[in-house]
Amino acid sequence: xxxxxxxxxxxxTYLAALRKELRELMDEDxxxxxxxxxxxxxxxxxxxxxxxxxxxxLTALGTPxxxxxxxxxxxxxxxAQSTRSPLLSLHSLFRxxxxxxxxxxxxxxxxxxxxxGGILVIIGFYKLIFPRNGGFWFNPRPGxxxxxxxxxxxxxxxxxxxxxxxxxxxxxxVPIGLILGSGLLLFTFWLGRWCIRKLWRPRALRxx
Amino acid sequence: xxxxxSTFKATTAKDALxxxxxxGAQEIGPDKWEVQLRKGSLELAILSALxxxxxxxxxxxxxxxxxxxxxxVEGTVYPLLNRLRALGLVESEWVExxxxxxxxxxxxxxxxxxxxxxxxxxxxxxxxxxxxxxxPLNEDLKNDDPRKDEL
Numbered sequence: 001x002x003x004x005x006x007x008x009x010x011x012x013t014y015l016a017a018l019r020k021e022l023r024e025l026m027d028e029d030x031x032x033x034x035x036x037x038x039x040x041x042x043x044x045x046x047x048x049x050x051x052x053x054x055x056x057x058l059t060a061l062g063t064p065x066x067x068x069x070x071x072x073x074x075x076x077x078x079x080a081q082s083t084r085s086p087l088l089s090l091h092s093l094f095r096x097x098x099x100x101x102x103x104x105x106x107x108x109x110x111x112x113x114x115x116x117g118g119i120l121v122i123i124g125f126y127k128l129i130f131p132r133n134g135g136f137w138f139n140p141r142p143g144x145x146x147x148x149x150x151x152x153x154x155x156x157x158x159x160x161x162x163x164x165x166x167x168x169x170x171x172x173x174v175p176i177g178l179i180l181g182s183g184l185l186l187f188t189f190w191l192g193r194w195c196i197r198k199l200w201r202p203r204a205l206r207x208x
Numbered sequence: 209x210x211x212x213x214s215t216f217k218a219t220t221a222k223d224a225l226x227x228x229x230x231x232g233a234q235e236i237g238p239d240k241w242e243v244q245l246r247k248g249s250l251e252l253a254i255l256s257a258l259x260x261x262x263x264x265x266x267x268x269x270x271x272x273x274x275x276x277x278x279x280x281v282e283g284t285v286y287p288l289l290n291r292l293r294a295l296g297l298v299e300s301e302w303v304e305x306x307x308x309x310x311x312x313x314x315x316x317x318x319x320x321x322x323x324x325x326x327x328x329x330x331x332x333x334x335x336x337x338x339x340x341x342x343x344p345l346n347e348d349l350k351n352d353d354p355r356k357d358e359l
Binding site for chain 1: 265266281282286290311312
């Protein structure tokens, strides 16, 4: 079948727009999808390559944006199941959160885990670099016993640190912060990926 | 209250189907429900279409159109096939064609065959129970059927 230049251009423009919308997928997957759609269009217009036939075929497929949206979530989640990138994992969890309550819970837990882990790592590094500018303090309540009192972290950006109580961890804050923080970051990443593997299912009945 | 009672009062299936309650009509209208029902059965329909062997996308579409009343939107089938592949229910392979361009063929995996049987079993059971439940409406349905003269 020989297509007119105008028909060929219409199809190429549609596929280029689709390919662009699929840019967050792996090249191999995006190319595979675009090729399948190209051959579908060519099969459909086999009996009539008029511009009306092409327009009707493209309308039936939907806009490149809508069509790509139907693919993106599934492909993204598939990649997230084996990714080593926390950013891709978090991106996938965010997309999942938009689709279901389970996804929202997993995403919220991940955000909390990453935030806490990140704060602990930052505290560890800060204490390592500026040992006299901050730390973990405890201020016992007057007349109280044991752990009755206030505790917390406080830091200063410069000058001597005036914490509101007694510093109780000292330089131990460095390994504790780094180990606990890194562990929490790794655990959160692992948990997010595990949840995607075990709990996420592409819903065939979902209408995007 | 009198108005709303009279609005929802329907004594026959014809009245019930023809009634257009003002509240939430768009959400509960039979048209929308039918669309959702058709979409919901698409996964089983595709697995069934592949039961006897491999097909490519357009063949699946044509098979569904020929053998069922499912009005399948092309832009829905390909992403759905992709999902079924991600679930391990179908597998795909590009095959060169003697008559033109290559085509991506889909076929059921063993897990897909099991899933199809499981879904078909649920469908048949559900359908039978609904038929039983709808038995009292049969007389009215016959009277409303536009094809009754042809039967």
